Amino acid sequence: MHIIAGSLSFAPEDREDVIASLLEITQLSKKDPGCVEYWWAEDLEQPNTFRFFECWETQEHFDAHIVMPHEVAFGDRNLSRITGATATMFSAIPEG
Numbered sequence: 001m002h003i004i005a006g007s008l009s010f011a012p013e014d015r016e017d018v019i020a021s022l023l024e025i026t027q028l029s030k031k032d033p034g035c036v037e038y039w040w041a042e043d044l045e046q047p048n049t050f051r052f053f054e055c056w057e058t059q060e061h062f063d064a065h066i067v068m069p070h071e072v073a074f075g076d077r078n079l080s081r082i083t084g085a086t087a088t089m090f091s092a093i094p095e096g
Helices: 012-029 059-065 069-081
Strands: 002-010 035-042 049-056 082-091
Touching: 002 012, 002 059, 002 069, 012 035, 012 049, 012 069, 049 059, 069 082
Parallel strands: none
Antiparallel strands: 002 049, 002 082, 035 049
16 A cells, blocks of 8 residues: 645635635546545644645555646646645555
């Protein structure tokens, strides 16, 4: 399993459009092959900071995801608006 966890922060004036884009990318990404888990949540102590968690069956599935048209469009829409970011990647071996 390939896991990515982190956060993206945005300016308050971008909030409504950012939330709309997070809803869109979540719905589309969950349909990508190899997606085990994918979600966003706002940090309760840092408004306009959104935490994410992604879990993919393999690195190859993640690599395919990040070049999908909806992922590229999400970046085009949001990368220039990010005011802060964190990310950590993990590899995990499923039980069983």
